Amino acid sequence: MILKGEEKLTKKDRNLYLTNTPLQQAMEEYLHLISQSFVGVSDETIMVQEALGRKTASPVFAKVSAPHYNAAAMDGIAVDASITNGASETNPIQLKIDRDYTVVNTGAPLTMERNAVIMVEDIVELDHETVEIRGAASPWQHVRPVGEDMVKGELILSENHMIRPQDIAALLTGGIGWVKVKRKIAVGVIPTGSEITELIDPLPEGKIIESNSKMFQALLSSYEAMGITYPIVKDEPEKIRLAIEKAVDENDLVVVNAGSSAGTKDYTVDVLREIGNVFTHGVAIKPGKPAILAEVKGKPVVGIPGYPVSAYVVFEQMVKPLVYELQNQKPIQVEKLKATLARRIISSLKHEEFVRVKVGKVDERWIATPLNRGAGVTMSLVRADGILRIPQSTEGYDKGDNVEIELSRSKEDLSNTIVSVGSHDLVMDLLANELQKKNDNLALSSAHVGSMGGIIAMKQKECHLAPIHLLDEISGEYNIDYVRKYFANEQMSMIKLVKRSQGLMVQKGNPKEITSLEDLNRKDISMINRQKGAGTRILLDYMLKTKKMDPNLLQGYQREMTTHMAVAVAIKNNTADCGLGVESAAKAMELDFIPIAWEEYDLLTPKYMLETKEVKKLLEVVRSDSFVKQIMSLGGYDCSQIGKTILI
Amino acid sequence: MILKGEEKLTKKDRNLYLTNTPLQQAMEEYLHLISQSFVGVSDETIMVQEALGRKTASPVFAKVSAPHYNAAAMDGIAVDASITNGASETNPIQLKIDRDYTVVNTGAPLTMERNAVIMVEDIVELDHETVEIRGAASPWQHVRPVGEDMVKGELILSENHMIRPQDIAALLTGGIGWVKVKRKIAVGVIPTGSEITELIDPLPEGKIIESNSKMFQALLSSYEAMGITYPIVKDEPEKIRLAIEKAVDENDLVVVNAGSSAGTKDYTVDVLREIGNVFTHGVAIKPGKPAILAEVKGKPVVGIPGYPVSAYVVFEQMVKPLVYELQNQKPIQVEKLKATLARRIISSLKHEEFVRVKVGKVDERWIATPLNRGAGVTMSLVRADGILRIPQSTEGYDKGDNVEIELSRSKEDLSNTIVSVGSHDLVMDLLANELQKKNDNLALSSAHVGSMGGIIAMKQKECHLAPIHLLDEISGEYNIDYVRKYFANEQMSMIKLVKRSQGLMVQKGNPKEITSLEDLNRKDISMINRQKGAGTRILLDYMLKTKKMDPNLLQGYQREMTTHMAVAVAIKNNTADCGLGVESAAKAMELDFIPIAWEEYDLLTPKYMLETKEVKKLLEVVRSDSFVKQIMSLGGYDCSQIGKTILI
Known part of the structure; x- marks a missing residue:
């Protein structure tokens, strides 16, 4: 929302002074304080078949023995063993039904006078009432005695035991139909903020979709707790107070999302000070600094920052x-x-910083590549394979350092991932999707660092594939010359992918009448650029040089974006008039497009990789009709060479 | 149930001839066949917040950019950067509200004419309408550009992606409220058997509680599938056929429990042959041999043996x-x-055999101890920490072999477990429960192999504690002499536990008028014994020797049970007249008891173990009033020395 002049701006009225308490210290103190005031979780009695994953609240003892009678352990006949004494191959003994034996199936009870079972395989049936046996039976042979499995009164499960499928079977077998378990922790989640909204379409400007509470609910369910989300509360202290009081009454723990910082609209901490005690406001972590640890009526209340990545980190590090x-x-x-x-x-x-990283295994070595560190980039959480913690006392890590990663995907999944580092194109997203769709246990992970970034990563054996489009200024050829130069002593190969149309993206209808690169010199035109090392940037710089245009005179030349789509969206939203990029991005964003050059976008990979089963599967997808069809529907591509491999 | 004479007993009418197909071969062929006839799982569209753990059925692209407008990334004022050029400490510039700036909070949209945000900390407020700045702003500083997080049309999740909490946040942020996911597999579970029953009280003789289907439901939910259990079907071919046909119509996969073997009442395979195709009947595994792999109307139907351990193994190895x-x-x-x-x-x-084992870490070495191998012993699944597979081609493993265990508890939990091997007493169950109740991450695992078994395990460093009660025949003293003899060169310690009353357990009211050990010589008395190496067995043999009684003349001397409770229950159920055991077991089973001796039941442990935090916590529990109180309520114990430690 836009504030009017009567609102205060200066420091004196704001909670600017967050503390900078180390995470571990803040949590240790808080857990200690809370454990003193917390009354504990009550028990509940539930049906055994619904108790999977729950913890017993008291020891459980068998109510019946299993079996609760002496039971035949085989199909056959039940006898008193003493009447079989002396039976042998040379001296068979005949037995009469009822008088000497009873026919039993496995599980049937033995009557008092029978104490052994002879298997059906060891019997010769003479008639319906007579059998012959050719060996003696020993007492209690093939009998499951009472309590063989468990004895009435025996301990089945200790208190505090997490119930597994086999425990459910054992409890029922012991005659237990209901079991006393610890109640799940109830966690009230209060989303606050006048600017947030449930998902609506169309989404008004200035409104942000409320997504954190749904992420919290899912996290809570993975912690085996029960989340209850309350309606969104506007940024008004009185409403926030009422919502917190209600949630505290109804739950064991309350989480207030956003309003935890120190802006003019951040009331959470003031409200918590008023109705309870604030132990910490400001923790020495990034992202997530403005977290609040408080207590209301003896129950813990945690204030969580609004940016999704901060929210995730604080939830995992403090609420969990x-x-x-x-x-x-x-x-x-x-x-x-x-x-x-x-x-x-x-x-x-x-x-202490929590950096999202991608993780891949290249040449038997695990490689961690840091992702975007912005607290607002939810997609960095989606793309991340794990978290690298940088302790408070260190200035960071050097390239090549051996670091510990806390994984969010399994090691096994990560071993089955083709790691791609290089230039970005929509085709790579399609390829990742097709590969994962057709191969359940093979994924493609892409980091977008531009073509030169890809060359360097490949040189340092940090990736399996490098998507590149690099124009050699002298030969005018794409890619091959760069590979020859940087990999003079290595056997490399190139998987041909697409030719793509590069050009100027401009607003729909081309209102500023841009027709060529020379228009970038105009004072009424602002451009938007790609980052250094991107193939598109190299192409632009090459063309500016041939046209003898001075980059420093172009408005917006310094403003860098890292993908074609980011450039397109900046133009779409009128924050720039044009930018160099691929036709497919212009088409996706419904922009006009002025073609400038066709370039070749290929996948660089070491020669030996062509023989791996992973790359063979990738090539299968690359060469498939369905993949080519999807590319062509994007517009601006030529697939005539797709899937050919060249050795360099 | 007991069969009458008109039922057939001989081989010709029974499916005696199970095949012995190796598990891997049976499953490979079956999965191949089923994958050809299976029509696949359909998709369903569900709310994003309910999609945790589900798999996407198609790629998901963002419907809106995030943010979808250029947003202030800080609290402050929004300006056109060009009007701030030249501002510095020595040359402050004054700005007027509305004309030059707009007040913005984090997240507020920037209007067209503003392209930078100056943080509130960098502003001096002169009056409500005027601020002063002392530095120039660069274009787009502190602005979150449209699409910084994700761009409309961007791939959020690939097809076949398992949805995590952070993915839920990303989907909502991208304007996605509903997502197409793969439907969960529906698995119909049919319990069959005229002898099985839902849990009822009292349980009639010959009836067995149906527990497998509830275990299957829990296993299926851990596989992320959906189990539907049908009512129990009696052993009648027509009823079984109708139940299978209905379940096949309503599910993707059907599991028929029991009736899978080759007894007179085992109709499952015949029914499946009639209405579908049976690929395998009999798999070379133990337990679980009589498993059936079949197909009805193109859908897989698996027949599972009835014994709980067989059922568990077949479910995990074949249904999973x-x-x-x-x-x-x-x-x-x-x-x-x-x-x-x-x-x-x-x-x-x-x-191929699947042996349940207990696993413990002693002296930095992992030790696996096999448990009861009976297919009917559900408790062996509860007690097991993992499974040892013995391949089909091997005759087993030697003591001391290095074997691979598939764990059912985490390595971490197992590291926090005190391993006890030795004699059994109810006091050990109470101790395990109290320890786990008071220490969430400390468990006590007990194997019952008798006192001498405990001494040997301790000697071989396979346990931390050995509960023993061993009477030295010469000195008449308990335990100490044995320890001196077997651990002459080691520093050992003894944690005193209880004195307990040993005697003859007899039926309530003592109908056979047993008064002393000498009565075991009577022809009308049958006894039940403990296994060799048990302290109680040693005590009995010692007393028989002093009384010059010949064990071989005693009826039932050869019949061995491994716990006091098992002896008690055999007497309770009239399969023996008496047996030597502790008073608490007699009391638990409501038997009469003829005291014969007090013996000392103590915990042997190496001296250094007394200094470990685990044993310190154990001693805390052993010495607690609540523990002593529980022991005394069992009857037959003297706790006067409990918790004292002796160095030997």
Whole structure:
């Protein structure tokens, strides 16, 4: 929302002064305080078949023995063993029904006078009432005695035991139909913010879709807790207070989302100070600094920042241990892995940082590549394979450092992932999708760092594939010359992908009447650029040079985006008049397009990779009709060479 | 049930001839056949917030960009950057509201004429309408451009992607409220058997509680499939046929429990032959041999044996891969561990065997101890920490072999477990329960192999504790002499536990008028014994010797049970007249008791273990009033020395 002049702007009225408490210290103190005031989770009695994953609230003892009678363990006849004494091949004994034996199937009860079972295989039936046996039976042979499985009164499960499928069978077998378990922790989630809204279509400008509470609900269900989301509360202190009081009454733990920072509209901390105690406001983590740890009526209340990545980190780092503490459980351990860092990361000494990384296995070495660090980039959570923690006291890590990653995908899945680093094109998204669709256990992971970034990553053995489109200024040829130059002593190969149409994207109807690159010199035209090292940037710089245009005179030349779509959307939204990019992106964003050049966009890979089953499967997809059809429908592509391989 | 004479007993009418197909071969052929006839799982469209753990059925692209407008990334004022050129500490510039700036909070949209945000911290407010700045703003500073998180049309999730909490946030952020996912596999479960019953009280003789279907439901839910259990069907071919046909119509996969073997009442395979095709009847595994792999109307139908352990093994080994195959997923990998085998296991060359084992970490070495191998012992599944597979071609493993265990508890939990091997007493169950109740991450695992078994396990460093009660025949003292003899060169310690009353358990009211051990000589008395190596057996043999009684003349001397409770229950059920055991077991089973001796039941442990935090916590529990109170309520115990430690 836009504030009017009567609202205060200066520091004196704002909670600018967040503390910078280290995470571990803040949590230790908080868990200690909360454990003193928390009254504990009550028990509930539920049906055994609904108790999977729940924890017993008291020891469970068998109510009946299993079996509760002496039972035949085989199909055959039940006898008193003593009457079989002396039977042998040379001295068969005949037995009469009822008087000497009873026919029994497995599981049938033995009457008092019978104490052994002879298997049907060891019997010769003479007539319906007579059998012959040719061996003696020993007492209790082929009999399941009472209590063989469990004895009445025996301990089946200890208190505090997490119930598994086999435990359910054992409880029922022991005659237990209902079991006392610990109630799940109830967590009230209050989304706040005048600017947030449930998903509506069309979405008004200035409104943000409320997605955090749904993410929290899912996280809570993975912690085995029960989330209850309340309606969105506007940024008004009185409404926030009422919502928190209600949620505290109805739950064991309350989470207030956003309003936790120190802006003019951030009332959460003031309300919590008024109705309870705030222990910490400001934790030394990034993202997630403006978190709040408080208590209202003896129950924990946590304030969580609004940006989705901050919200995720604070939830996992602070709410998760709290939930497990209240449930008197340990959190499930996160799988960890040691990896080589692909890029240097600089971090402040002031905070512990949680960096999302992609992880891939190349040449038997695990490689971690940092993703976008913006707290607002939900997609960095989706793309991440794990988290790298940078401790508060370090300035970051160097490229090549051996770092520990907390994984969010399994090591096994990650081993079955083709790692691509290089230029971005929509075709790579299609390829990732087709590959995963056709091969359940093969994924394609793409990092977008531009063509030169791809060449460098390949050189350093940090990826399997590098999508590139690099024009050699002298030969005018694409890709091959660069590969020859950078991989003079290595056997490389190129998987031909597409030719694509590069050109100027301009607003629909081309209102500024842009017709060629020379128009970028005009004072009424602002452009938007790609980052250094991107093939598109290299192409632009090459053309500016041939046309003897000075980049520094172009408005917007310094404003860099990292994908074609980001350039397209900036133009679509009128924050720039034009930018160089591919036709498919212009088409996707409904922009006009002025073609400038066709370029070749190919996949570089070491020669030996062509023989791996992963790349063979990739080639199958690349060469499939359905894939080519999808590419052609994007517009601006030529697939005539697709799937050919060249050795360099 | 008891069959009458008109029923057939001989081989010609029975399906005696099960095949012995190796598991892997049977499953490979079956999965191949089923994948050809299976029509596939359909899709369904569900709300995003309910999609946790589900798999996308098509790629998902963003419907809106996020943010969908250029948004302030900080609280402050929005300006056109060009009007701030030249501002510095020495040359502050004044700006007027509305004309030059708009007040914005984080997230507020920027209007067309503004392209930068100046943070509130960098502003001096002169009056409500005027601010002063002391530095120039660069275009697009502190602005979240449209699409910074995701761009409309961008791929959020590939097809075949398992939805996580962060994916839910990303979908909603991209304007996606509903998502197309793969339907869960529906699995119909049909319990059959005239002898099985839902849990009822009292349980009639000859009736068995139906527990397998509830275990299957829980297993299916852990496979992310949906189980539907049908009512129990009696052993009548027509009823079984109708039930299978109905379940096949309503599900993707059907599981028929029991009736899968080759007894007179085992109709499942005949029915399946009649209405479909049986591919395999009899798999070379133990337990679980009589499994059936069949097809009805193109859908898979699996016949599962009735014994709970067989049922569990067949479900995990055959139904689980089938469910994942139909869902086009890989099963989650089971955690594995290399361990030293504590006992020799002999297995037949005819089948692959699945042995339940307890696993513990002693002196940095993992030890696997085999449990009861009976297919009817549900409790062996409860007690097991994992499964040891013995391949079909091997005769078993030797004591000390390094074997691979498929874990059913986490390695971490197992590291936090005190391993006890030795004599059994109810006090050990109470101790395990109290320890787990008071320490969430500390467990006590007990194997019952008798006192001498405990001494040997301790000698071989296979346990932390050995509960023993061993009477030295010469000194007449308990335990100490044995420890001195077997651990002459080691520093050991003894944790005093209880004195307990040993005696003869007899039926209520003592109908056979037994008064002393000498009565065991009577012809009308049958006894029941404990296994060799049990302290109680040693005590009995010692007393028989002093009384010069010949064990071989005692009826039932050869019949061995491994716990006091098993002896008590055999007497309770009239299969023996008496047996030596502890008073608490007699009391638990409501038997009469003739006291014979007090013995000392103590915990042997190496001296250094007393200093570990695990044993310190154990001692805390042992010495607690609540624990002593529980023991005393069992009857037959003296706790005067409990918790004292003696160095030997």
